[in-house]
Amino acid sequence: PQGLYEVDGSGPEVPKSVLLDIEERFLNACGSGFGIMSGSVPPGVPDDTYGRLAKSIRKQGGRAVIDAYGMVLEKSLNTQPFLLRMSRYALEMYTRKKLRTLEDVVSICRQLQHHHNLSNICVTFGESGAVLLDADNSYVSTPSKTHVRSTVGSGDALLAGLVASYARGDDSASALKLGVACGTATTTHAGTGLCSRDEVDQLMQELEVKVLDS
Numbered sequence: 001p002q003g004l005y006e007v008d009g010s011g012p013e014v015p016k017s018v019l020l021d022i023e024e025r026f027l028n029a030c031g032s033g034f035g036i037m038s039g040s041v042p043p044g045v046p047d048d049t050y051g052r053l054a055k056s057i058r059k060q061g062g063r064a065v066i067d068a069y070g071m072v073l074e075k076s077l078n079t080q081p082f083l084l085r086m087s088r089y090a091l092e093m094y095t096r097k098k099l100r101t102l103e104d105v106v107s108i109c110r111q112l113q114h115h116h117n118l119s120n121i122c123v124t125f126g127e128s129g130a131v132l133l134d135a136d137n138s139y140v141s142t143p144s145k146t147h148v149r150s151t152v153g154s155g156d157a158l159l160a161g162l163v164a165s166y167a168r169g170d171d172s173a174s175a176l177k178l179g180v181a182c183g184t185a186t187t188t189h190a191g192t193g194l195c196s197r198d199e200v201d202q203l204m205q206e207l208e209v210k211v212l213d214s
Contacts, residue, residue, distance in 0.1 A: 013043045026053065030060070030062045033063070034065055034082075036067070065084075065159070067085040067155070081119075083162065091109075105131060119135065122162060129141045138211070140176075140210050140212055143203065143207060150189065153193075153194065157182040161183065162175045162179035165178040173209045177209050180203075181204050
């Protein structure tokens with residue numbers, strides 16, 4: 001029968017000289033724009049790498065975006081990235097609490113936001129959409145039921161939609177809508193297939209964003 005298989009590995013050891021070269025090239029490419037750091041780090045890359053880069057990006061006038069979990073997430077919280085994205089599971093691992101309701105998630109995120117001076121936090125719920133908090137409001141968007149063929153890359157697609165929307169000057173509600181549309185459309189493709197512009201545009205007409213507080 002047809003199946004989906006995922007092969008996962010930690011990758012090769014990254015020499016310090018190579019890491020320094022990558023960091024320099026990355027920061028130069030970011031300039032005063034967005035710098036996105038996402039996923040786990042391979043052997044040889046310290047857990048504080050994303051945090052250090054976030055500080056450098058902010059110092060040069062850019063906006064750092066971090067999508068992480070575990071120690072990499074913990075060591076990034078005090079670096080004030082423009083946007084922090086995590087799954088509910090990653091947030092539960094960090095807080096060591098079961099977050100059963102949307103209100104639980106928003107409450108914890110507000111605490112993180114105030115304690116670490118974070119601008120924007122997005123927490124994803126898989127097929128159930130995502131919540132986004134900025135300085136003023138909390139927003140949630142839940143897509144209608146779709147035929148999920150694979151969730152591989154859906155979180156990355158959601159993050160790409162968020163950043164693309166913020167980059168063109170949209171507000172947080174619009175950013176969340178585009179992010180959820182990109183993430184949801186990607187789940188309808190098998191394996192590592194990505195969404196198309198037409199699919200995203202169709203979902204943008206269907207999705208709603210609800211304001212939770214103000």
